[in-house]
Amino acid sequence: MESTTLALIHAAITEDVGSGDLTSLYFTPENSRSRAEIVAREPGVVSGAEVARTVFLTIDPTLEVEVCLPDGSSFERGGVLMKIAGSTRSLLTAERTALNFLQRLCGVAAQARRYVEAVKPHPVQIWDTRKTTPGWRLLEKTAVRHGGGTNHRMGLYDHVMVKDNHLAANSDLPSLQAAIHKLRSERPGVRVQLEADTLDQVAGFLTLEGVDMLLLDNMGPEKLREAVQMVGGKLWLEASGGITLETIKDVAATGVNAISVGALTHSSRALDLGLDLYGS
Incomplete structure (x- = not known):
C-alpha cells in the first residue's frame, strides 16, 4: 500500500481514537470476542476494501479480516463486503474509521459506474x-x-x-x-x-x-x-x-x-x- 495512504489511515485513526476509545474501554468487557460483517444497505461498487482491512489490522493485528468482495465488484442491498472476527473492543474502535473510508470510496466508484454505463x-x-x-x-x-x-x-x-x-x-x-x-x-x-x-x-x-x-x-x-x-x-x-x-x-x-x-x-x-x- 502507498505510503501516502498508510499515513492517511494513521491520521484518521489518530483523529478518531486519540488517547483511547473510552466507550469500549469502560463498557465492553476486555475478554469479549465477536464476529462482524460490513453489510450494504443499498447497491453500489466496492472500492477501499483493502484500506478498510488495513484500518482493522492497524487497530489490532490479531483481528481476522476477510474481504468478501474485491474492489471493482458490484453489490446489491444486503451484500456482505467484509467479515471480521476477534476482540470486540478492537472491532468497535475500528468500526467508524473503516466505514468512513469504505463508504466514501464505494460512493465514488458507484458514481463512476453510473457515468460509464x-x-x-x-x-x-x-x-x-x-x-x-x-x-x-x-x-x-x-x-x-x-x-x-x-x-x-x-x-x-x-x-x-x-x-x-x-x-x-x-x-x-x-x-x-x-x-x-x-x-x-x-x-x-x-x-x-x-x-x-x-x-x-x-x-x-x-x-x-x-x-x-x-x-x-x-x-x-x-x-x-x-x-x-x-x-x-x-x-x-x-x-x-x-x-x-x-x-x-x-x-x-x-x-x-x-x-x-x-x-x-x-x-x-x-x-x-x-x-x-x-x-x-
Missing part, C-alpha cells in the same frame, strides 16, 4: 479531474478506476493543461508554440493539452506543433460535433463543463474521445454501509 455504446472514456478531497486524491482516483472510469492527470506535475487562466496571461500563438517547444525539449514524455472555449481557438490551436489533446470546455453538442470535424482525428478531444447524467449521452454521441466529470469525486455521496456485530 450512461455513455454506452459510444466508445468514449469517462475521465476524472483534480476536484478531489485534499489528501484523498490517490484513493478517490483509484475508486474512479474501480467504477470503470479513467484517470486524467494525477496533479500539476504529470500532464500539461493550459487552461483559460493561463491563456489570459499568455495567449498569442507564437508564445504558446515557443513554450511547447521548450517543454518538449526539457520534458519530452509529458502530454500537452490546451483548453478551447470557442471554435476559433480550436482552429488556432490546430496550427501548433506538439499538442496532444484539446479540452473543449462548455461547448454544446452542436459545437462539439463541429470541433470533432475540424480536428479530424489529429488530436485527442476531451469534452468538459457541467456535464450531467442527463446530458452525457448527447455529448458522447458527438464523437469526442473523452468526457471529464468533476462530479465523479466532488459530488459523490457516501454509500450506506453498516457494521453488524454478532456474538463469538
